Structures are given as C-alpha cells and as structure tokens.
Amino acid sequence: MALSYKARRRWSLVILLIGLPSYIAVAVWAVAQFDRPPVLLELGIYILLGLIWAIPLRFVFKGVGQADPDADD
Numbered sequence: 462m463a464l465s466y467k468a469r470r471r472w473s474l475v476i477l478l479i480g481l482p483s484y485i486a487v488a489v490w491a492v493a494q495f496d497r498p499p500v501l502l503e504l505g506i507y508i509l510l511g512l513i514w515a516i517p518l519r520f521v522f523k524g525v526g527q528a529d530p531d532a533d534d
Contacts, residue, residue, distance in 0.1 A: 464521070466529050473525050476518060484514050 464472065488510045492503065524530075 466524070466531055469521055469523075470525050472521050476521060481514070484510075 488507065492498075492506055497503065498506070
C-alpha cells in the first residue's frame with residue numbers, strides 16, 4: 462500500500478518532530494549505560510544508530526520536498 466503525497470508529508474513531520482528526538486534520547490541513554498567508549502568508537506556507534514532509523518523510513522521522506530504531483534496547476 463503506497464502512501465499518498467499528503468500522508469507522506471504528515472508522517473515525515475511526525476517522525477521528525479516526535480520520533481527522531483525520542484530516538485536520539487534513547488540512543489544517547491543506551492550508550493551512556495556503558496562506560497564511555499573511545500571517541501571514534503562512540504562516533505561509529507552514533508553513525509550506525511543514525512542509519513538504523515533512516516534506512517527503513519526512507520520511503521516516507523522520498524519526494525516530500527518536491528511539489529505535490531497531484532496538485533492542479
């Protein structure tokens with residue numbers, strides 16, 4: 462089931478305003494539960510965690526910045 466353009470815009474807004482800050486807070490909390498790793502390893506963990514949320518949701522953000530294809534000119 463494909464999402465309409467308006468639905469993708471709404472879901473992307475919800476994801477960016479609610480989901481992403483929540484995910485960041487959980488990721489920082491999870492890394493802080495262990496002794497702080499070396500800086501490069503910590504950076505790698507955050508990059509990996511950034512890809513883990515972005516890759517599955519890329520279909521929601523695809524084409525959202527473009528003009529509405531269904532809009533009348």
